[in-house]
Amino acid sequence: MVAESKKKSDTSTKKNSKHKLAYSKEQYLSWYELMFRIRKFEEAALLAYNQQKIRGFLHVYIGQEAIAAGMESALIPGDAIITGYRQHGTAIGRGCTTKECMAELFGKATGVNKGKGGSMHFFSKEHKYFGGNGIVGAQIPIGTGIAFAEKYKGTNNLCVTMFGDGAARQGALHEAFNMGMTWKLPVLYVCENNQYAMGTSVTRTSNVQDIYKLGLAYDMPSEQVDGMRPESVYEAVKKAAVHIRSGKGPYFLEIKTYRYKGHSVSDPGHYRTREELKSYMEKDPVKMVEKVMLDSGEITQEELDNIQTAIKAEIKEAVKFADESPFPAPEELYTDNYSQPDYPFMKD
């Protein structure tokens, strides 16, 4: 329970008292860099949506950045990730560049999926990132299958299978949990519980509101984690990964978080109170980690300013790149539908 005791000391931080960083300076700076990158990427995407450069659905990750950061730092290079459609942060965490991700949102040929997937569907084999899935809950068994393949091939890798609180109510979760446990598959189930599925509060979707408890019915080790701090996510994922890699099968983390924006750009979010939103804004993961770093005295404001300046320039560049890139050629409609390149598509 290392994370728990750290949490207490962090929240009681006083102005003058210095709190040593719980992890290395480099670790904090890399968490911060990723979180700030995701935040600025998403803000730029919202702006571009308003300018109608991005169309369709746009679900942003603002408020949930600490999960991507904490998680990535606890994984090894061969590990896989699969998630739903609220996935820009996860993809960037995997190492997809902000340039190729922004170009994807713009529907450009230079996008991470050649402009074919858009906001909901980033995929990257290079980064073992299995998407980017639009059908709520479908990734739960798929992620279990990715883990199945790792076990089959005899690797030491695991698959992080991420889904929302809404997705946790799909029946597929139970089928996947059951088989994953029975066959001791190397899968880390992560529920990003941001408390809402569109306009539906998690409290209205089940008698069981502590989602981690769903794992207990399958004797799966299951825990609730503070998702507003990269430290707690890191600790929880690291511990779960040790368990999974020892061959004991799945682990389930319900990571409590909050989405600051509407479900997608068209959602005004009238179903939650201003007070509620405000109370979570006070726990802004980006601001909180900034404070932890500065309070320690080990990291200076100047160091943070440098990161911020570099990332703002990077995002500006990404938007410019996306804007100036070409749309895919019309013939691209007929590519990538089958592996067989000459598949006789019906063209009239």
Next chain:
Amino acid sequence: MGKVLQLREALREGMAEEMRRDENVFIMGEEVAEYNGAYKVTKGMLDEFGAKRVIDTPIAELGFAGIGVGAAMNGLRPVIEFMTWNFAVLAFDQIVNNAAKTLSQSAGDFKCPIVFRGPSGSAGQLAQQHSQTFESWLGNTPGLKVISCIDPADAKGLIKSAIRDDDPVCMMESEIMYGYKGEVPEDEYLVPIGVAAVRRTGTDVTIVTFNKMIIEAMKAAEELEGMGISAEVIDLRTIRPLDHKTIVESVRETDRLVVVDESWPLYGVSAEIAYEVQRYAFDYLDAPVVRVNSADTSLPYAPTLVAGYLPNPEKIIEAVRSVTYQNT
């Protein structure tokens, strides 16, 4: 005299009238109650009918579709809203294996009077998983009735008929047409399932279509008029049962047929109509039937690819020119 309503309002009126008429009718689905519907079709219904009859579900399509089937078998008349038909794929087990087969496998003992409804088809740049049409999938299944219509007045009359129908009915609407306006009669009326509507009369070619492709077909017909070609436009309204009489009679007059169908071409509604016409109007045909479908591919996100994928007036006009041998 009528009033002008949006498609979403017309559907809502139809459902609300049936709920006032029959207390066994209820509606269930994701975000239908407190959020007033993902596309606001059910706006205000929770206020009028209460939480017993306007029910928010978790995201659990297979489960709530099955609960609907059970409720229907046991005397209620559920209306199950899917946020879109893409998500109803999870519920196809209940729709196809259970709702459609209840009457047959119980040898007439149990009916399954249920309506499954929601938007079908593309809605802009929503990419592969959120842009599919399901008329052909469901139309292939005995035991189901399938409606696909965006005209507000007709949709209202059809949803009312669907709710009163003793068999399972799938109602296909359209995300981007929910704000589409049309005149709706003041007085109560029903529109029968299984009857097409002739939206425009013409003498040179018949264009058969349904759902939002009616808009593209009507635009094409107008342009064709300017080119001296008189097109008759038929809105199927119902996919199953198919009103082959209206289609065949029209083709016997015009001698030419173009089918416009947003579904993929293979094994689709358009294929069925072409079959009907070659079978029952063979001697009248002056040209092979031509169909205009979406491309035989998944729909990607980029705007250039969406434009290439969908049927449009240009493609329809080209098809008409080919059946009237005006191609250069």
